Amino acid sequence: MLKVSTPSRICLFGEHQDYLGLEVIASGINLRFSTKAEKRDDMLLHIKIRDKSISELGAKNIDNKYEEYTIDMSQELKYENNRDYFKSIVNVLKKEGFPLVGADVTMDSEIPIGKGMCSSTTMVLVLTTTLAALCDRGRASDSKLMAKLAWKAEVEEFNEPGGMMDQYASALGGLVHIDFSDGVVPEKLDVDLKGCFILFDSLQQKDTIKVLGDSKYPTQEGLKELEQYGIHSIRDFYENPELEKYVDSLDELHQRKIRANIDNYRIQREALDMLSSGNVDDEKLGQLLSRQHKNLRDGLQISTPIIDKVLDTAIQNGAYGGKFNGSGGGGCMYCYAPVGKAEQIVKAVNDMGYPAMVLKQDKGVTITDC
Template sequence: MPNQDRLRVSAPGRICLFGEHQDFLGLPVIAAAINLRFTIAGTPHDEPLFRLRMPDLGTEVSVPLPTNGELKYQRDRDYLRSSLNVLMRHGRRPTRGYDCTFRSTIPINAGTASSSAMILAWLRFLLATQGEGECDGLTLACMANRAEVLEFGEPGGIMDHVTCSLGGTLYIECRDPVQWEALPCPLDGFVLADSLTRKETTTVLAQSRCDVETGLATLREKAPEFDLQHTSLEAAEEYLSLLPVHQRRKVRANLVNRALQREGYALLKSGRVDPDRLGSLLTAHHQQLSEGLGVSTPKLDRMLEAAIAAGAKGGKLNGSGGGGAMFAYAPGRQEEVAAALEAAGGKACIVQLDEGVRLEEFAVGSPC
């Protein structure tokens, strides 16, 4: 008689509304989960391994069940194995093999948290194989951040993991301990577009982080009263002259973006969103990312201009930059803006906000 056990989990991608390139500095961000999702479906078998089919990539990989300590990594950023290792450090050791299929509608390597969504879905799947029907979302996010970022010394922050795990629109304090707040604003009208320009996420993030953190360290040394969390932009201007030009520009951009995030938070928390104001704040944020931090591209800038010309209220690049995706905020004009973004050379998709990690199908016998 065939085994009827089955599991299916999914995790969303995300857009970052405010605070791009700031979570790794410990500054707050505002991000939202979207209805493009990474899905893992699986059934158990008797072999001591996970067989993972990835039809979107035309490949299949196998990962052994850990039997003798932690798994050795086979490649850089070996997220499948790092997730298992992190899970075991939390006292959970999978003991049953599964045939799994990985599928995703999230653009890959485009700044929409595809890797974070995969890791979250994989961790949630592994927990479900051990009979865990309930799971704390923030704990799952911290495990995913460990498996993706901390385990490999990567430069990213925790925004993606918290947003994709918990879902909705979130204000996230990206300091230890992480704190978050669900924002009740009903947002609609987003159009996501992949520029189809591939990027090196870790390279872009590392360079941005290095320049900004070096500049901040210099400021703290020469002006101990400077505080990234609290010193106003106006008060900071006198300190910025102490920095080399390229560091000065990037630190100032982060201070401007900090102010934009605070205004965006007040707007979204009020529950009465002015679309014109929200759009202008998003565009102002993009301008700092492009001109201040230098992480946009000419194509992303042109795509945003095309979206606004077609009726979008505003928008910004999404993710680390250097290629990848952007989104436009275009309530009531989604179709027209999507067409304009396609004409500008992107691959556009109208998206809605969505919930976080989901256990969609759960019928598991004994994990032993």
């Protein structure tokens, strides 16, 4: 039997910038999606996956509730909807030349669903890696390749607007800086943070695809209009600040989106310098997180009153700062806080009626025999 596991992630800096060809800083965390798989003698793929009704942070599958699916991988697979991921995984692996074999796969997760914790991405990544490992363990052990194929299965196959941050952050694990300006260039950041991250669940579901589209397309449209001034990327404003005067030529919507992304890129660069130096100022790190959240809330307009209220409560109880996690519009958020304040912060948010847990950094995708 084969066991494969991959972590969820938090995005520290660069939210909504990976699909703009910019950079992100993210960390794998100790909420994981896992599979147990055995080969079959036919070409059927039989999947048991934790029921999607078990969706809140900290929810346990104590009743062993699973949904079941069967796919005949010997047949041509046509998509029935834009999230037909089991079929898209098989199709992508076939295109990449993997000699697939039939399998019985049980899938379990600790990751809240629809909450910005990349539950869909980790599901796609872990199953992609599992099916690949059953027929070609060597290629499946290439975490960067698995991240790329998972992105193809989740995004490219359905022509959706998602970037690649989630796939690479999960596959690689740890604290990682990923540059998307020329392909995908990941760099592990070896830094020991003195504080801790605390995750909160707003209990609000969100429409990830709509939020991504509402943030991505106006920014791209604004950049397109600014090409007449020699501007092709948000990075251009960082390298030549005098170019920002041309943003005034845009309408209010496009100005707001562009300016939020400009400042968020500056924040990311400042954070990267600090984290790369190894000399981390905890209060400054928290302030940068909160500044980014303000841009996401007011500029991209993708926070919610509940998220803002929970983050305010965390800060009032000693957190350095925080932001929502993932695409926005609901879901989870987190704060960065002194370890000694964690219990107080968790209790204050629990008293408001929202789940909370202290996070730990975690390794990337793993493949083991069991």
